[in-house]
Amino acid sequence: MGEARTGAGALASGLASAGSPMPEAGLEAEVAKLLPFLAPGARADLQAEAARHVLELTGSGSGRTLLAGQAALLRALVELAAAPAPAPARDAARALVNLAAEPGLHEPLLQAEPELPARLLGRALDPQWPWAEEAAAVLANLSREPAPCAALMAALEVAEPGESGLGRLVRALCTPGYNARAPLHYLGPMLSNLSQRPAARAFLLDPDRCVVQRLLPLTQFPDSSVRRGGVVGTLRNCCFEHRHHEWLLGPEVDILPFLLLPLAGPEDFSEEEMERLPVDLQYLPPDKQREPDADIRKMLIEAIMLLTATAPGRQQVRNQGAYLILRELHSWEPEPDVRVACEKLIQVLIGDEPEQGMENLLEVQVPEDVEQQLRRLDHQEQEQHTRERSEELAPEPRAGGATPT
Numbered sequence: 001m002g003e004a005r006t007g008a009g010a011l012a013s014g015l016a017s018a019g020s021p022m023p024e025a026g027l028e029a030e031v032a033k034l035l036p037f038l039a040p041g042a043r044a045d046l047q048a049e050a051a052r053h054v055l056e057l058t059g060s061g062s063g064r065t066l067l068a069g070q071a072a073l074l075r076a077l078v079e080l081a082a083a084p085a086p087a088p089a090r091d092a093a094r095a096l097v098n099l100a101a102e103p104g105l106h107e108p109l110l111q112a113e114p115e116l117p118a119r120l121l122g123r124a125l126d127p128q129w130p131w132a133e134e135a136a137a138v139l140a141n142l143s144r145e146p147a148p149c150a151a152l153m154a155a156l157e158v159a160e161p162g163e164s165g166l167g168r169l170v171r172a173l174c175t176p177g178y179n180a181r182a183p184l185h186y187l188g189p190m191l192s193n194l195s196q197r198p199a200a201r202a203f204l205l206d207p208d209r210c211v212v213q214r215l216l217p218l219t220q221f222p223d224s225s226v227r228r229g230g231v232v233g234t235l236r237n238c239c240f241e242h243r244h245h246e247w248l249l250g251p252e253v254d255i256l257p258f259l260l261l262p263l264a265g266p267e268d269f270s271e272e273e274m275e276r277l278p279v280d281l282q283y284l285p286p287d288k289q290r291e292p293d294a295d296i297r298k299m300l301i302e303a304i305m306l307l308t309a310t311a312p313g314r315q316q317v318r319n320q321g322a323y324l325i326l327r328e329l330h331s332w333e334p335e336p337d338v339r340v341a342c343e344k345l346i347q348v349l350i351g352d353e354p355e356q357g358m359e360n361l362l363e364v365q366v367p368e369d370v371e372q373q374l375r376r377l378d379h380q381e382q383e384q385h386t387r388e389r390s391e392e393l394a395p396e397p398r399a400g401g402a403t404p405t
Contacts, residue, residue, distance in 0.1 A: 121165070189229065228296055236303040248307065259300050277324060
């Protein structure tokens with residue numbers, strides 16, 4: 001989530017506004033004065049002004065670093081972010097979003113309040129909480145790092161009657177209007193981060209739960225690239241589990257059309273080619289648009305690439321006409337790194353099968369020197385594509401002395 005910034009005037013106690021220049025020692029003393037105004041029971045208008053002042057401080061790197069050393073203030077900020085109305089919980093939560101955006105500040109935050117993930121999780125999943133989106137954004141930022149992600153996973157695993165924490169998270173993400181006052185888009189990247197953990201993938205890929213199937217329609221969610229990207233990232237992470245590829249590609253899940261459809265444009269295929277495509281990819285309307293976010297397009301390609309790790313997976317992807325969609329995508333794709341990823345997937349689909357004993361590409365052991373050489377070649381290839389793209393976009397030189405028209 002982008003940094004939330006707001007202006008803050010001088011507090012009633014005579015504190016200077018955040019815009020006033022001040023030596024670091026003086027600013028630290030100034031920040032310490034904020035603590036009583038953030039505490040429960042403080043006068044509401046002063047509490048709100050103090051929260052706005054802290055929020056403005058989190059809009060700069062120096063301000064965030066300064067606040068990271070104020071454990072008592074961080075605890076008060078967490079208390080305020082989870083406090084019931086009419087406390088200014090939104091500004092406190094926005095300040096936590098900004099603080100959590102810096103991985104180097106995760107440790108001070110968790111040291112100041114070890115229960116931070118559990119407390120904000122309760123708010124993020126509360127269908128009545130008006131600032132649930134901000135709480136989800138804090139958790140999405142925190143869960144990018146292993147230690148906070150583990151703490152969040154532990155909070156989700158605390159037994160609740162009738163429904164697991166992950167089940168409740170997926171339900172909130174997939175239910176329109178779950179919280180009428182908060183869109184909850186940031187539950188998407190939170191789930192994506194959690195899906196890097198084996199326990200989360202095991203839950204999502206449990207055939208008896210039908211969880212991953214609920215996520216599939218969100219690859220086309222029109223209202224938020226944050227939610228789409230989070231769901232696509234989750235599906236990509238699930239595709240690392242090659243033991244589940246047959247199930248994912250089979251009729252119970254049928255994941256491939258949901259990965260290909262965002263990559264498809266309005267191309268008019270021949271009748272023979274059209275018959276090779278899944279029904280959902282046939283006869284698309286002339287105004288069909290591809291996924292506009294390049295990062296999401298790349299994750300979709302990477303997910304399909306993972307599904308081709310085994311020989312049966314490669315065959316299933318070929319049989320569903322993936323090459324046709326990827327061929328047209330490659331012709332259209334403006335971003336060099338996405339085009340490179342598309343080329344590699346096409347090469348897997350049209351190339352020869354690996355020799356016996358190397359059919360599972362995820363289990364092939366590559367010597368370290370070979371891996372380093374491949375990385376260098378990959379980097380050179382991407383640089384070449386970038387140069388070619390720059391040359392394509394460069395304006396044609398104007399002849400000397402020509403009159404502009």
